[in-house]
Amino acid sequence: ARKKLSKLKKTPAITKDGVEIMLMANIELPDDCVSAMEAGANGVGLFRSEFLFMGRNSRIPSEDEQFEQYKRAVVAMKGRPVTIRTLDIGADKPLDQTEHTALNPALGLRAIRYCLAEPQIFLTQLRAILRASAFGKVRILIPMLAHAFEIDQSLAMIAQAKAELREQNIKFDDAVHVGAMIEIPAAALALPMFVKRMDFLSIGTNDLIQYTLAIDRVDYEVAHLYNPLHPAVLQLISMTIAAGHKAGIDVAVCGEMAGDIKLTRLLLGMGLREFSMHPAQLLSVKQEILNSDLARLMPQTRKIMRSMEPNVIADAVEQLQLL
Ligand code: PEP
Ligand code: MG
Helix, strand or coil: CHHHHHCCCCCCCECCCCCECEEEEEECCHHHHHHHHHCCCCCEEEEEHHHHCCCCCCCCCCHHHHHHHHHHHHHHCCCCCEEEECCCCECCECCCCCCCCCCCHHHCCCHHHHHHHCHHHHHHHHHHHHHHHHHCCEEEEECCCCCHHHHHHHHHHHHHHHHHHHHCCCCCCCCCEEEEEECCHHHHCCHHHHHCCCCEEEECHHHHHHHHHCCCCCCHHHHHHCCCCCHHHHHHHHHHHHHHHHCCCEEEECCHHHHCCCCHHHHHHCCCCEEEECHHHHHHHHHHHHCCCHHHHHHHHHHHHHCCCHHHHHHHHHHHCCC
16 A cells, blocks of 8 residues: 555645645654655645754754754745744743743643743744745744734734844745644634734644643543544534635644544545645545545535534544545
């Protein structure tokens, strides 16, 4: 099966009824672009930039160091979009293993909350990302947004970084798209707040499930309760896709659900047109898409979305595989 899959590398991911799906790669470091390109990815849907910051005893990489790394990824992707997520530090990704940990780190000062509390660190990163945008197609993705003022402050910081670069005659792409991770239930329930401010959305199902079900994603004692098919989770995902498309902006899923072939058809049926996943999953998901017929998936998915019975949902998701 492996050999057959590798033949799909250059095949576009088009459903049987002719809809093209974007398959993007999740990366942690620029070197991962090699496997992304080998898998035939349409771009990078999630560059987890915090990996440039981790394991350095809290020594923050300089603007130039960051710029070089972002640029490497952008150049390696040869014109394909590279979605750079701003620092998502804290909780399961501490800057320093020895740092003081809050009682509930997942609910604490992480990701955009940390960045807005440390504007110098944030501004430095934004400048580095913008500088890399002069070398290809860059998109900026902001993690863990819940409040309108966080979106507004983030956009103001981006505007400030741009103004500084302009002042210094340093090149960047002024039209760089800025998007929000939808990974807190409050965000999925307040989508108008996001779609009017952002250029695109990316659903982080790993955290969305954690926060919706109140399941610590790294606590093995509750791992059996971590269920992507919980009706509440499915409703939030479906609402986000629909609201984004209604507003005319792109919506991706970049959590683990996007790389799970048992869920590919369900997400397609919900209207998802952009998946971002570990490169190792990409060709299997593509194969699933090539064998899918949206016209048949959509009515069955609507039925799934009308159900609040876990058994009915699980059975119907299995039925999708037979369509
Ligand atoms: C997510 O939360 O689904 C996500 C993609 O981000 P991370 O796993 O890095 O928190
Ligand atoms: Mg997340």
